[in-house]
Amino acid sequence: MNALQATALLLGSLALAGGCEREAGHAGSGRGGEVVVYATVADERYLQALFASWTEDTGIRVRIRQGTAPRIVDEVIENSVNPPADLLWTEGVAGVWRAAEEGALRPIVTAGVAQHVPGWLRDPEAYWVATGYTTAVIVYGTAWRMPAAARSFADLAAAGYAGRLCLPASGLAVSRAVIAGLIADIGTRPAETVVRGWLANLARPVFATEAAMLEAIAAGDCAAGIATEADARKMSGPDGLLRTHTPEDARIVVEAIGVARHARNPQGAVALLTWLTDTAAQANYAEALQVTPATAGAAAESAATGAELQRLAADLLRPAWLAEDSGLLAERARYR
Numbered sequence: 001m002n003a004l005q006a007t008a009l010l011l012g013s014l015a016l017a018g019g020c021e022r023e024a025g026h027a028g029s030g031r032g033g034e035v036v037v038y039a040t041v042a043d044e045r046y047l048q049a050l051f052a053s054w055t056e057d058t059g060i061r062v063r064i065r066q067g068t069a070p071r072i073v074d075e076v077i078e079n080s081v082n083p084p085a086d087l088l089w090t091e092g093v094a095g096v097w098r099a100a101e102e103g104a105l106r107p108i109v110t111a112g113v114a115q116h117v118p119g120w121l122r123d124p125e126a127y128w129v130a131t132g133y134t135t136a137v138i139v140y141g142t143a144w145r146m147p148a149a150a151r152s153f154a155d156l157a158a159a160g161y162a163g164r165l166c167l168p169a170s171g172l173a174v175s176r177a178v179i180a181g182l183i184a185d186i187g188t189r190p191a192e193t194v195v196r197g198w199l200a201n202l203a204r205p206v207f208a209t210e211a212a213m214l215e216a217i218a219a220g221d222c223a224a225g226i227a228t229e230a231d232a233r234k235m236s237g238p239d240g241l242l243r244t245h246t247p248e249d250a251r252i253v254v255e256a257i258g259v260a261r262h263a264r265n266p267q268g269a270v271a272l273l274t275w276l277t278d279t280a281a282q283a284n285y286a287e288a289l290q291v292t293p294a295t296a297g298a299a300a301e302s303a304a305t306g307a308e309l310q311r312l313a314a315d316l317l318r319p320a321w322l323a324e325d326s327g328l329l330a331e332r333a334r335y336r
Helices: 003-013 046-058 069-078 093-101 111-116 153-157 173-186 188-200 210-218 229-236 266-276 279-289 294-303 306-321 323-333
Strands: 021-024 035-039 062-066 087-091 129-141 224-228 242-245 251-260
Touching (some): 046 062, 046 266, 046 279, 062 069, 069 093, 087 266, 093 306, 093 323, 111 266, 111 294, 129 153, 129 210, 129 229, 129 279, 153 173, 153 188, 153 224, 173 224, 173 306, 188 323, 210 224, 210 229, 224 229, 229 242, 306 323
Parallel strands (some): 035 062, 035 087
Antiparallel strands (some): 021 062, 129 242, 129 251
């Protein structure tokens, strides 16, 4: 059994039920020392194992509340659930961005985060920081004979993909990142034409999760789809039933975290956030989720020119800037 398989076995044994609260750590930990994390991350299995390491190191318990992005982010903005959030952790930057815009986050005041995570993966106003990132790519099933690999996401609307395409739900971070990128690159109306072309090419109805869509591609129910490279790696398995193609307009998808304005334990929240961005925790997190750790972004920053860094930062933030436009486009196209 290799390290990744062992990690998967551990995470599977700690699987969480979606949309509920769980506690990680020692049952005897005092309530005064706990940190409450509200999370929208799609993979519900790894948080318990991840935070168990923190609890072992500090004795501080972590309480986790997981759910869909709109609900969890709304709860933090409205401060409508007890206990209130200390940390908000979202898949995609749009959730923490919206929370910050609504005044539901407080600035992260700690030198530790800045030491580990480069500037292009942090909010310019210090309200959130990326914990890791992956790329939105095109995934193909090996069971199908396909036309030439698409140069861009827009090419998936071509006639050669008719009856062969599968898509994840429009509200997922990967879908919103790709739609926002299309809007930025070619404009709203042409982007909507592309999305309608995708829907016309569907082999199956839109899938609620990336995992379900990738299972369908691996089973040969459809030939291609849009997913994160991280999820495709996790789902590919030893049989190699999935292969990925990075198009010219590939997009960055991040997981990002911020400290809630109404946090009861802001010091504990900052300490946990700092631990999450430390090199050792980042390595374990990245291996479990098959993402690029935020700490690795320092290498990209040192190798990039100023213009390239601006492009990276803009690409990362675009799903937040164009969140309303992307949502309205998906609604008009009836992409659920």
